[in-house]
Amino acid sequence: MFGKLSIEKSHKNTHFSVEKKRGYFVYKRDKKTVKLVSKSLELEVRPLIPINLPDRITDTFMVRYSSLHIGPGESTIVFLKIPIEIGVFFQGESIDTFGFSKEEFVLYGPVDGGLVARNVRGEVIENPNEKGDGKSAIIPLRIKNYLKDAVKASRLLLNTKFLEVYYKDNLVATEMVKLDLHGIPRVRYMNRNYFKGMTKIKAKKQVLKKEEVSKMEWGV
Amino acid sequence: MIDIAAILASEKAITVITGIVTFIIGILIIKRLEKVFERGFRRSMPKGMAKSVSRLTYYGMVFLVSLIALDAGGFKIESLLLAGGVMGVAIGFASKTTVSNLISGLFLYVDRPFDIGDSVDFEGVGGTVQDITPLSTRITTWDGPMVRVPNETVFNSNIKNFKKVVVRRFEYKIGVSYDSNIDTAMKTIEKVLQDEPYVLKEPAVSVFMSNMLDSSIEITVKAWTPASKNYSVKTQILKKFYDALTKAKIEIPYPQMDVHLRK
Numbered sequence: 039m040f041g042k043l044s045i046e047k048s049h050k051n052t053h054f055s056v057e058k059k060r061g062y063f064v065y066k067r068d069k070k071t072v073k074l075v076s077k078s079l080e081l082e083v084r085p086l087i088p089i090n091l092p093d094r095i096t097d098t099f100m101v102r103y104s105s106l107h108i109g110p111g112e113s114t115i116v117f118l119k120i121p122i123e124i125g126v127f128f129q130g131e132s133i134d135t136f137g138f139s140k141e142e143f144v145l146y147g148p149v150d151g152g153l154v155a156r157n158v159r160g161e162v163i164e165n166p167n168e169k170g171d172g173k174s175a176i177i178p179l180r181i182k183n184y185l186k187d188a189v190k191a192s193r194l195l196l197n198t199k200f201l202e203v204y205y206k207d208n209l210v211a212t213e214m215v216k217l218d219l220h221g222i223p224r225v226r227y228m229n230r231n232y233f234k235g236m237t238k239i240k241a242k243k244q245v246l247k248k249e250e251v252s253k254m255e256w257g258v
Numbered sequence: 259m260i261d262i263a264a265i266l267a268s269e270k271a272i273t274v275i276t277g278i279v280t281f282i283i284g285i286l287i288i289k290r291l292e293k294v295f296e297r298g299f300r301r302s303m304p305k306g307m308a309k310s311v312s313r314l315t316y317y318g319m320v321f322l323v324s325l326i327a328l329d330a331g332g333f334k335i336e337s338l339l340l341a342g343g344v345m346g347v348a349i350g351f352a353s354k355t356t357v358s359n360l361i362s363g364l365f366l367y368v369d370r371p372f373d374i375g376d377s378v379d380f381e382g383v384g385g386t387v388q389d390i391t392p393l394s395t396r397i398t399t400w401d402g403p404m405v406r407v408p409n410e411t412v413f414n415s416n417i418k419n420f421k422k423v424v425v426r427r428f429e430y431k432i433g434v435s436y437d438s439n440i441d442t443a444m445k446t447i448e449k450v451l452q453d454e455p456y457v458l459k460e461p462a463v464s465v466f467m468s469n470m471l472d473s474s475i476e477i478t479v480k481a482w483t484p485a486s487k488n489y490s491v492k493t494q495i496l497k498k499f500y501d502a503l504t505k506a507k508i509e510i511p512y513p514q515m516d517v518h519l520r521k
Contacts, residue, residue, distance in 0.1 A: 092455055095484050141455035143484060145425050149461070154424055154484045157459055 039172045040205045041237070045079040053124065053136065056081070065126070065133060072133045079128075084239055085175060085210040086123040087198045089156045091137050098153060098197050100144055101160040101177065105192035108219065113182035118160040118194065122175045122210055138173045146195055147256040155195060168233065170209030177212045178232035183219040191217070191258040200227045200252070204236035211236065217258065218251075225252040270332065277331020284323030292316045307367060310392045355410070356393065362413035363392040376421035380412055425458065426488040428481060430496060433474030435509035440467060440475055446506045447479055450498045456487040457495075473513045 043049065045063065049056045054067035056079065063079045065072040089099050101118055108114070121139035125132055142157045166176045177196075183189050194217060202213040211233050216226040231238070295315050299308035328335050350357070367390070372378050376387050378397070385399035394406045420426070434443045444465050451463045461482050469476035479499075483491045503510060 093487075095486055142459050143456065144460040145458050145482065146460075149425055149482075150423070152424060154458070 039208050040083050040085055040210070043081045043083055045081065054126065054134070067134055067136065070134060074128055074133070076128075081133075082127040082130075084125045084127060085203060085205050086125045086135065087175070087196075087201065087203060087212075088121055088123045088137050088139055088158055089198055090123055090125070090135050091141050096143070096154045096156060097199050098146070098195060099156040099158050100146055101158050101194045101196065103160040103162050103192060103194070105190050106162065106181070108181055108183040108189050108191060110183055110186050110188060113180065115178060115180045117163045117166045118177040118179055119163050119166070119174050120158050120160045120177060121173060152256065160194075166211075168209060170207065172208040172210075175203070175210040175212060176232075178214045180214065180216045180228075181219065182216070185219055185221075189219045189258065191219070193258060194225070195252065195254050196225065197252055202227075202229065202231075203239045204231050204233070205239065206233070206236040209233065209236070217254075219258065223254040223258045225254060227252075273330070273332040277327045277329075277333070280330040281323060281327035284327060285320065288316060288319045288323060291319070303367065307363070307390050307392060314392070355408075359393045359409045362409035363390070363394075366390065366395070366409055366413055371417045372419045372421070376419055378420065379418040380407060380415040383407055384418075420485060423485050425482050426485045428483065428488060428492040428495075430479045430499070431468065432477045432479065432499060432503075433471060433510060434477060434503070435511040436475060438475075438508045440477075442506055443503060443508045444477060446502045446508060447477065447499055450495065450502045451479070451481055454491060454495060454498070456483050456491050458482040458484070472515070474511050 039051070045056050045058075047058045054065060056063055056065050058064075058079075061075065063074045063076065065074060065081075087099060089096060101120055103118055106114075106116065121137065123135055123137035126134040139158065143154055144157045145152045146155050147153060160177070163176075170176075177194075179194065181191060194215070196212075196215065201215075204211050204213070211231065214228040214230045214232050216228055218224045218226065292312055292315075296308055296312035299311050303311065325335055325339075328338065372387055374387050374389060378384065378387055380397075383397060383399065383405055385397040385405065387395060388398050388404065389396045392409070394408050395412050397405050397407060399405055432443075432447065434440065444467070447465050448463065451457045451465070457463060458481070463482075464478075464480040466478055467475060468478035500510070
């Protein structure tokens with residue numbers, strides 16, 4: 039499903055179709071049609087974190103999931119399943135992006151000083167299906183509570199600038215993320231893939247310095 | 259025989275030449291310094307402001323060099339300064355507004371309520387700030403033309419800066435007929451808001467019955483959007499409200515009056 043797609047005459051999958059006409063190829067999805075002039079066509083199909091539709095107005099997204107109550111000093115690994123977007127690229131340029139979730143946004147924090155994030159409804163799953171469905175991504179999340187009280191966590195704020203995405207066939211996963219529950223919760227990007235044998239998407243990633251972490255100062 | 263008149267004449271000529279040379283050297287030095295000053299001011303000021311301040315500094319230094327050159331050239335500058343002082347008072351009175359704008363410009367520079375490129379509104383004049391000079395602020399208005407607003411006006415105005423906020427709220431008041439089902443009307447409006455991606459889910463939208471008017475029940479709608487999308491959402495959503503209410507057979511009444519006649 040994901041990766042490079044060489045097309046000589048025609049191609050059809052569950053999402054889009056491509057057909058060769060005289061001198062050019064026609065890409066079609068729903069009502070969208072794109073004409074591509076090339077002797078032999080190579081498209082790249084990439085899974086994307088869902089922040090591009092309808093317009094990319096923010097780099098951050100907020101995953102909401104059914105709440106987890108984490109006891110004092112406890113730690114666990116959970117898997118968050120989130121819907122993805124799919125990008126189709128021709129010669130490195132995006133020709134189409136489509137998604138599988140409702141496009142909505144939230145304000146994280148106060149009106150003065152908060153930030154706009156794409157709202158993504160996630161699902162906590164015990165054992166992720168390693169085959170994947172081509173429509174969702176798995177976020178391996180390690181949570182550790184450093185506080186003396188239990189904490190209720192139901193949301194995770196992530197910045198796509200720092201988040202690596204991997205894929206293998208229909209399985210899509212992000213790098214492992216760690217949520218440290220201190221007075222101000224911190225999100226660490228672990229630069230580590232949980233699943234084996236996956237391909238990393240070559241996209242420009244800004245690397246946080248070791249001492250830098252994302253903060254969730256307005257709660258988890 | 260010594261020609262005293264010739265000596266005095268030659269001494270006077272040397273003094274005058276000294277004055278002229280002083281002036282020329284002074285101007286050459288100032289010309290060089292002007293660029294240095296402009297570069298220095300640009301590091302901490304907007305481009306227009308830096309150019310104007312360096313220009314003012316330039317004229318100030320030209321004035322100073324002129325005084326030094328006149329002194330070196332043998333002119334009595336005390337009387338010149340006295341005349342200049344009287345003229346200064348007269349110019350001061352005449353340039354009250356200019357000075358006021360200049361001082362307001364300095365206060366704006368210190369206060370920094372906006373920067374070049376910000377979207378602002380000064381009590382009715384709205385647009386994008388193009389330049390801030392010592393005397394005025396130049397804005398390209400929403401409909402295109404450039405407006406020069408004196409800094410005194412800007413400083414005394416309530417300034418709205420849209421660039422400094424990430425979210426903005428819009429508000430509409432919609433009147434529906436007394437014959438319509440108010441709950442259905444409010445649900446219809448809420449559904450339109452839910453379907454609009456750029457209406458934020460948090461803070462939550464607010465839809466409530468706000469007044470019972472002569473001809474209609476007033477529903478107030480308040481919703482937040484990302485600041486960059488506020489204008490497009492605000493200008494499109496009212497039509498969507500109208501279409502949805504019409505489809506739901508909710509009547510939006512004209513102003514009307516019931517007249518009862520007694521026999």
